[in-house]
Amino acid sequence: MGNSNIFNSTSLTMFALIDCNNFYASCERTFQPKLRGKPIVVLSNNDGCVIARSNEAKKLGVPMGAVAFEYKELFEKENIHVFSSNYALYGDMSSRVMDLLAEFSPDIEVYSIDEAFLKFDGFDAFFDYNTIGKDIRYKVTKGTGIPVSVGFAHTKSLSKVANKIAKKFPEKTGNVYVIDNEEKRIKALKWLPIEDVWGIGRQHAKRLQAIGVKNAYQFTLLQADWIKKHMSIVGLRLYNELLGIPCLDLDDALVDKKNIACTRSFDKNYDDYNYIKERVSSYAVNCAEKLRKQNSYCNAMMVFLLTNYHRKDLEQYSKNILIKLPYPTNSNIELSKFATNALSKIYKKGYLFKKTGVIVMEITPESQKQLNMFENSNPKHISLMKAIDNVNKTIGVTKVKLASQDIGRAWKMKQEKLSPRYTTRIDELLMIKA
DNA sequence: TCTGGGGTCCTAGGACCC
DNA sequence: TCTGGGGTCCTAGGACCC
DSSP states (O other): OTTTTTSOTTSOOEEEEEEETTHHHHHHHHTOGGGTTSOEEEEOGGGOBEEEEOHHHHHTTOOTTOBGGGGHHHHHHTTOEEEEOOHHHHHHHHHHHHHHHTTTOSEEEEEETTEEEEEEOSOOTTOOHHHHHHHHHHHHHHHHSOOEEEEEESSHHHHHHHHHHHHHOHHHHTTEEEOOSHHHHHHHHHHSBGGGSTTOOHHHHHHHHHTTOOBHHHHTTSOHHHHHHHHHHHHHHHHHHHHTOOOOOOOOOOOOOSOEEEEEEEEEEEOOHHHHHHHHHHHHHHHHHHHHHTTEEEEEEEEEEEEOTTOTTSOOOEEEEEEEEEEEEOOHHHHHHHHHHHHHHHOOTTOOEEEEEEEEEEEEEGGGOOOOSSOOOOTHHHHHHHHHHHHHHHHSSOOOOOTTSOTTOOOOOOOTTOOOOTTTOGGGOOOOOO
16 A cells, blocks of 8 residues: 555644645736736636636636636726736746745645645644744745745645635635644534535536535545545545545655647637648647656657537537657657648548647656667757757747748737736846836 | 636556466 | 466546646
């Protein structure tokens, strides 16, 4: 049973989950303080739907995933500030937050762009986590302007629960909550609806509700056998974690990604093969760049192509193709060639396409690159790619492109409300008035 | 006109071998 | 003529996360 021996339930280990409040909206607000207290939403690529909302926007009834054009009137009527997503800014703000969090414990797991677990090991029983939580909040807000919520508990899953409470009751908790005894654990689990438990998705929630499980506490009263049978060992781990038995340790290894993807919806429907080919070529190049960033190569690739499944009135078509590469590579030129070749095998004339993507798989580190006896990645590409990466890094955007990419084309993501890249582009730095 | 993008892990079942 | 079973590897699909 994995790590159960080295990781026993009687230790005083404490996990903290720190989560940025309305992260994308908070990032935008950091650079426009006059938006404090004002409703803000951030839109997905192509300005399609709402992916982040400030508390004020939530209160005005903007749901997560709201289709932007359907809410246009509400945005205008309520004076809601709308932003296109600005991932360069969010990524940079995220690393600033993470750097500050790392000062509180050497054991940190960056769980997502706006969340991290910290582990506190070997501190004595009188250690005041509530004070630590307040200090974390203070330092992160002071250093970045991003408000955070902090939840503490003896297991990761319970720290998620504590975090939810901290976020849900800011007045009572000051955005910090600690679950450190049975009474608090049970009270918290009784409060938490089953569908809001970390690790319970839509399918499991439906099945559990069908047998009368409405909250997390009722879930912990089920038979372990039932859980194992219907939810596999993943569910069983969660079950134990909610009971206070640690099953999940910090995952702090800097492991390389196992898959790398670049996929996008188009701004409208396209049937033109050459247009789609350009997109696929660019996505393959994007994957190649990400591979090089982690010094690795891929050995397989999947390309997919979809029509717009929201348009019930149109003929639907969806296909993907998985290809094994003859040799490991991370070359723009080679991956682009394989991807467009794959596309030619799945493209079908007469459909209106909405989305395509490239996913590279079977990723191996440079050190394990095995040379195929007869066919290899062109060695000249290695220095060529280095040169391309350097030029692109210096200029700051993808300027060096392959002929098959979208040079000179009008392709552009729809991003009408993009904020400046305050932190990552020297020419877009925020000017402070003297 | 208009509906996100990028990941992980687990299991069942088939193919193949002895 | 009849009859097995165990192990491993691979893949598709399903579940989940942010």
